[in-house]
Amino acid sequence: MTIILGLESSCDETAAALVTGEREILSHKLAGQEEAHRPYGGVVPEIAARAHVEVMTPLVAAALDEAKIELDRVDAIAATAGPGLIGGVMVGLMTGKALALAADKPLIAVNHLEGHALSPRLTDPDLEFPYLLLLVSGGHCQILRVEGVGTYRRLATTIDDAAGEAFDKTAKALGLGFPGGPAVERAAKDGDPKAVPLPRPLTGSREPHFSFSGLKAAVLRAQQSGDYAAEDIAASLQAAVIDCLIDRLEMQLEAHPDIETLVIAGGVAANNALRERLAALGEQAGVRLVAPPPWLCTDN
Numbered sequence: 001m002t003i004i005l006g007l008e009s010s011c012d013e014t015a016a017a018l019v020t021g022e023r024e025i026l027s028h029k030l031a032g033q034e035e036a037h038r039p040y041g042g043v044v045p046e047i048a049a050r051a052h053v054e055v056m057t058p059l060v061a062a063a064l065d066e067a068k069i070e071l072d073r074v075d076a077i078a079a080t081a082g083p084g085l086i087g088g089v090m091v092g093l094m095t096g097k098a099l100a101l102a103a104d105k106p107l108i109a110v111n112h113l114e115g116h117a118l119s120p121r122l123t124d125p126d127l128e129f130p131y132l133l134l135l136v137s138g139g140h141c142q143i144l145r146v147e148g149v150g151t152y153r154r155l156a157t158t159i160d161d162a163a164g165e166a167f168d169k170t171a172k173a174l175g176l177g178f179p180g181g182p183a184v185e186r187a188a189k190d191g192d193p194k195a196v197p198l199p200r201p202l203t204g205s206r207e208p209h210f211s212f213s214g215l216k217a218a219v220l221r222a223q224q225s226g227d228y229a230a231e232d233i234a235a236s237l238q239a240a241v242i243d244c245l246i247d248r249l250e251m252q253l254e255a256h257p258d259i260e261t262l263v264i265a266g267g268v269a270a271n272n273a274l275r276e277r278l279a280a281l282g283e284q285a286g287v288r289l290v291a292p293p294p295w296l297c298t299d300n
Contacts, residue, residue, distance in 0.1 A: 001020050001021065001022070002020060002021030002075050002076075003018055003019070003020055003021075003026070003069065003073060003075050004018070004019050004020075004021075004074070004075065004076050004077070004078050004108070005017075005018055005060070005063070005064075005071075005074045005076075005077045005078070005099070006018075006019060006077075006078045006079070006110070007056070007060070007078070007079040007080065007093075007095055007096050008079075008092060008112075008115070008299050008300060009056065009079075009080065009084075009088045009089060009092030009095075010080045010082070010083070010084025010085065010088055010089050010092070010112045010299055011043060011084055011085055011088060011138070011139070011299055012032065012033040012034075012037060012043045012048045012051075012088075012299075013030060013031065013032050013033070013298055013299045013300070014030070014031045014033075014051070014052050014055050014056055014059055014092075015028070015029065015030045015031075015059070015299065015300045016028075016056070016059040016060045016062070016063040017029070017063055017300065018063055018064070018067045018069060018074070019122070023121060023122050023125070025122060026066075026067040026069070027062075027063045027064075027066035027067040028063070028300070029063045029066070030295075030298075030300060031051075031055045031059055033048060033051045034178060036048075036051055037178055038177070038178045040178075041171070041172035041178055042168060042178065042180075043085070045085045045086075045087050045088070046087065048085055048087065048088050049085070049087030049088050049090070052088050052091035052092065053091050056091060056092065056095050057095070060095070060099070071099065071102075071103050072103055074105060075105065075106075076100075076105055076106040076107070076108055077096045077099050077100045077103075077105050077106070077107055077108065078096070078107075078108035078109075079092045079093045079095065079096030079097075079107070079108075079109065079110065080092055080093070080111075080112050080299075081093050081109035081111065081112075082111070082112060083111075083112055083113065083139070083140075084112050084139075093109070112299075113135060113142070114152070115300075116135050116137070116140075116265040117133055117135060117144060117146055117152060117265060118146075118149065119265060119292060119296055119300065120263050120264075120265055120290050120291075120292045120296070122292075122296065123292055123293060123296060124290050124292070127261065127263070127290050128261070129146060129147055129148045130145055130147045130148075130258075130259065131145075131146050131259065131260075131261040131262070131263045131290070132145060132146075132249075132252060132253065132256060132261070132263065132287075133145075133146050133263045133264075133265060134245065134249060134262070134263070134264045134265070134266075134269075134278075135265050135266050136162070136163050136164065136245065136264070136265075136266045136268040136269060136274075137164045137266035137267040137268055138162060138164035138165055138167075138168055138181070138267055139162050139164065139165070140157075140158075140162050140164075140266065141157065141158040141162040141163045141164070141210050141212070141245075142155075142156060142157045142158075143155045143156040143157075143208075143248060143249065143252050145256065145259070146263070155208060155252050155255075156208040156209050156210065156248055156252065157209055158209065158210040158211065158212060159209050159210065159211050160212065160213040161211075161212040161216060162212065163210070163212055163241050163245065163268055164181060164266070164267055164268045165216075166212045166215055166216050166219075166237065166241055167180050167181040167184045167185075167237070167238075167241070167268065168180030168181065169216050169219075169220075170184055170216070170219050170233070170234065170237050171183040171184050171234075173220055173223050174187070174223060174230040174233060174234065176230065176234065181268060181270070181271065184234045184238060185234075185238065185271055185272065185273065187230060187231050187234035187235070188231070188234040188235040188237075188238045188273070189235075190231040190235075191229065191230075191231030191233070191234050192231075192235055192236070193235040193236055193238065193239035194236070194239075195228060195229075195232035195235065195236055196219075196222050196228050196232055196233050196236035196237075197236075198215060198218050198219065198237060198239075198240040199214055199215055199218055199240070200215075200240055200243050200244055200247070201214050201215060201244065202244070202247075202248075203243060203244055203247040203248075204247065208251065208252070209248075210244060210245075212241070212244070215237070215240055215241070215244075219233060222236075238271075238273055242271075242273060242274050242277050245274065245277075246277055246278075249262070249278075249281060250281065250285070253285045260287055260288060261288045261289075261290060262278065262281070262282050262285075262287045262288070262289050262290070263289075263290045263291075264278060264289075264291050264292075265292065265297065266297060267297055267298050267299070268297075269291060269294075269297040270294040270297040270298070275291050278291065279291075
């Protein structure tokens with residue numbers, strides 16, 4: 001049985017896991033940094049890097065202990081090599097290199113986005129290639145056609161900001177707390193999604209990509225006007241972002257009639273309102289929706 005030790009440290013979450021070649025998760029340890037970054041309303045790269053240094057080694061030890069596996073039984077060590085915050089990426093990658101050298105094991109450098117693209121297959125054994133992937137997080141917003149491991153075709157990306165960043169900046173502007181995505185979702189439950197007239201950039205066009213910078217600016221103007229409650233702004237922002245995502249996905253599903261499965265991954269994939277709209281889209285388009293459990297949506 002092939003066993004891989006995986007390390008992740010691309011942003012503000014540190015993770016270590018042991019996974020088999022049969023996609024079985026033997027152990028999974030995750031350490032967040034919410035309290036460290038909360039006073040700033042966003043991730044501070046220097047603070048994140050130092051936090052990774054402090055917890056990476058204990059997490060590796062805990063993952064090995066939980067799986068009851070010694071390091072010499074591991075067949076290879078994998079670590080995120082980017083994209084991400086360079087300081088954090090270096091911590092995980094250097095730790096992986098040191099462990100690989102000490103244990104005389106191969107080192108596998110993993111693309112962070114590829115990890116998101118394939119992670120849904122860890123909990124859904126029936127997920128087969130090809131599938132259409134909506135990868136949506138704080139730093140990325142893409143639609144990809146996933147043909148197989150190492151074989152991807154990017155169909156759309158953001159031309160400015162990511163959807164998750166729109167959530168994060170809205171949360172900071174409204175004083176909703178950190179992390180921003182969950183804070184906006186909580187506030188939106190008490191708001192009216194039609195209260196604030198926000199734009200839906202590029203919807204209805206044949207342009208395949210996303211744009212959220214104008215939407216962020218509109219939210220800031222709404223907040224500064226003093227005419228709207230924070231809950232209404234949050235609900236309206238969430239509705240606008242989801243409308244943009246659904247519109248772009250509809251176009252790609254129409255252009256790829258052979259696709260039978262729609263997959264969502266990335267931190268924003270944990271948003272329940274988005275999951276509900278995607279489920280409706282899947283039913284309408286006649287494709288199966290695969291939405292990983294929330295703990296597998298974040299960096300892991």
